[in-house]
Amino acid sequence: MQTEPILVYNAPARVLHWLTAALLLIQFVIAWTMPDVHRDTKPVGLIAWHLGIGMVILLFVLIRFLWRSTHVVPPDVVTLPPALRAFARLTHRALYLLLIVVPMMGWANASSRGWPVSLFGVMPMPPLSPTGSALGHALGDWHRNLAWVLLALAVMHIGAALFHHFILRDGTLKRMLPPIEKP
Secondary structure: OOOOOOOOOOOOOOOOOHHHHHHHHHHHHHHHOOOOOOOOOOOOHHHHHHHHHHHHOOOOOOOHHHHHHHHOOOOOOOOOHHHHHHHHHHHHHHHHHHHHHHHHHHHHHHHHOOOEEEEEEEEEEEOOOOOOHHHHHHHHHHHHHHHHHHHHHHHHHHHHHHHHHHHHOOHHHHHHOOOOOOO
């Protein structure tokens, strides 16, 4: 049981974390409910939303990297066995990597279809692959497959946070929550 005060992440880090998590959840719901993409599919409706949210997720992750590179991370509140600590570090790195790679693959796939991609619907982004690119089309398949890996890692991340909170009771989850003042 944790008895020392919990050192939390700063507010911008927490906000970026939870906004990214919320957008990722919305993105998966949209991906499951949008129509299948075929040769003549147009980027409208849910597909347009999927493209736009993907760009915002990519932006937030890049901002998180910048923020983290210029701000101190609070020290761990728990001592884990070395193998478990290494697994946690690997999982976090894989999450970050996929939060960048998956949207970029989707962007390249959209570009290969000649679809415009923009940030917030107002800032046009350059194409990542030429229209008709076989590689860009193939990246669409990789985008879908790696999105499933991203989902699995996110579920593992959530499960680990809940394990720390409810089983180990070590304060790990509280580091990413706003501090609660006790009366």
